[in-house]
Amino acid sequence: MTQTTSRRSGGRTARRAARSAPLSAEMRPIRPGMEGGIFKPLSEAQMGRIHQAALEALATIGLADAPPSGVAHLRAAGALLGDDGRIRFPRAVVETALANACRDITLYSRDGQNDLSLSGARVHFGTAGAAVSMVDVQGRHYRDSTVQDLHDAARITDRLDNIHFLQRPMVCRDIADNREMDLNTIYAACSGTSKHVGTSFTDPDYVADALKMLHLIAGGEAAWRARPFVSNSNCFVVPPMKFATESCQVMENCIAGGMPVLLLSAGMAGATAPSTVAGAIVQAVAECLAGLVYVNAVSPGHPAIFGTWPFGLDLRTGAMTGGSGEQALLTAGCAQMHRFYGLPGGAAAGMTDAKLPDMQAGWEQMCSNLLAGLSGLNMVYEAAGMHASLLGFCHESLILGDDLIGQALRVLRGIEVDDATLALDQMRAVCLGGPGHYLGTPETLARMQSDYVYPALGDRSSPKEWAETGKPDLAEKASARKEEILSRPSAARFDPELDRRIRAQFRIHLPA
Incomplete structure (x- = not known):
């Protein structure tokens, strides 16, 4: 009996050690860029109607407030400037832009180890947003976000397998000068992670300085242009159906500098976009098609992500509902439209209206993240860490989101059916003269890592074990993991x- 107990204990210890050891890339059951596309809330006929409605909106309503440079580019591409100052887009102009558009974008990482291929229905999860506050989990309150918070978010992201990119999730509110804030945002993000970084600019004139910094980091302008590891998140429209003049000028400067752009349309259903799910998608698609014409008029084939980001609204109160089922459908429907056009696309999912990383946060984040992945969304923005309808960011929630997204990715991987997975040989061996169970069989041990995703922080212990280990709290475990990451x-x-060299040319607010 003693020997049997010893063998079982050793086997359990060995299995736990195997689960905790880092897996090689080829052994991981989940990875960046897994294929989605099985969830399709829209039929082919419905997608066709959305497309036709978007074309009609562009041809008859058009967009206002393009900058003079944009008017020139768009008119050269065949768009029409009306007496009312609105730019309208004949169908042929949109079709030409679709024909010229870049359809196979790679978002590069600085170290070359985490490049993201946006072709087809490959799915990637990451951060995004412009939160103005940080969630203090221990104190249960919100405070202003800082450049150190951004740097820490980048450092944490760098260590999380299932957070595939870092788009700036918060504003550095401790830096009053907008130019310095934009430059320090790039510095804080890029010095914290080698994964792909997304950022925005508050003024067109700041892009040139940012490019100087990026050339330094890359090792020269040629190296930067060969592998641009930062993209521009560009709110080029102010819904409904107006160009954001300065953002368009930022976009033109980024294109000239070789920086990929995210064409971001973020209407609020019921406020700045139609209240229906279909109508909000139509407007977002129309606005992003206008952006696609704009980009390809400036530089045909320049990498541009089709960023339809419509958000839901609680029509009773006017509050944003980023964690709602309607939001999940908005995002999944947009992902289908990206695939309808064959364009690399991104949308928002994973944000929560909850103020803390609690049960509400969990169900809201999983709902939209899972549907976004299953719908084949290339870039799932705001997938982890974002609370209070995009007003607050939480480092602990970012860490917990890594576990949550891991489970979503396992669902995305689906079920493999072949001779090995049907397991008839195993059934015969176990049931006909075997031990009567599958624990410890060679097949079980061989697939325990390649088929199963184990949470890093999620608790699967028994109530007895949980009590014996001090009844650990999930948020406390996330805080401990945060401190461990940031201690290195x-x-x-x-x-x-x-x-x-960077500090000699730019005022960097982070300590050396």
């Missing part, structure tokens, strides 16, 4: 000589 130097930190 960032693997993405700049070489000291490069850092000195």
Whole structure:
């Protein structure tokens, strides 16, 4: 009996050690860029009607407030400037832009280890947003977000397998000067993670300085243009159906500098977009098609992500409902339209209206993240860490989101059916003269890592074990994991000589 107990204990210990050891890329049961596309809330006929409605909106309503440079580019592409100042887009102009559009975008990482291929229905999860507050989990309150918070979010992202990119999730509210804020945003993000980074600019004139910094980081302009590891998140429209003049100028400067752009249309259903799910999708598609014409008029084939980001609204109160079922459908429907056009696309999912990482946050984040992945959305923005309808960001929630997204990715992987997985040979061996169970069989042990995703922080212990270990709280475990990550130097930190050169040219607010 003693020997049997010892063998079982050793086997359990060995299995736990195997689960906790880092897996090689080829052994991981989930990975960036897994294929989605099986969830289709829209039929082919419905997608066709949305497309036709978007074309009609562009031809008859058009968009206002294009900058003079944009008017020139768009008119050269065949768009029409009306007496009312609105730019209208004949069908042939849109079709030409679709024909010229880049359909196979790679978002590069700085180290080359985490490049993202946006072709087809490949799915990637990451952060995004412009939160103005940080969630203090221990104190249960909100405070202003800082550049150190952004840097810490980047460092945490760098260590999480299921957070595939970092788009700036918060505003550095401790930096009053907008130019310095934009430049420090790039510095804080890129010195914290080598994964792809997305950022925005508050003024067109700041793009040139940002490119100087990025050339330094890349090792020269040619190296930057060959592998641009930062993209521009560009709110080029102010819904409904108006160009954002300065953002369009930012976009033109980013295109000239070789930076990929995210064409971001973020209407609020019931406020700045129609209240129906279909209507909100139509407007977002129309606005992004106008952006696609704009980009390809400036530079045919420039990498541009089709960023339809319509958000839901609680019509009783006017509050945003980022964690609602309607939001999940908006995002999934947009993903289908991206695939309808064969364009790399992105939309928002995973944000929650909950103020803390609690049960509400869990159900809201999983609902939209899972449907976004199953619908084949290339870039799932705001997938982790975002609370209070985009007003607050939480480091602990970012860490917990890594576990949550891991489970969503396992669902996305689906069920493999072949001779090995049907397991008839195993059934014969176990049931006909075998041990009567599958625990410890060679087949079970061989697939325990390649088929199963184990949560890093999620608790699967028995109530007895949970009590014996001090009844650990999930948020407390996430805080401990955060402190462990931040206690180590960032693997993405700049070489000291490069850092000195950057600081000599730019006022960096983070300590050296």
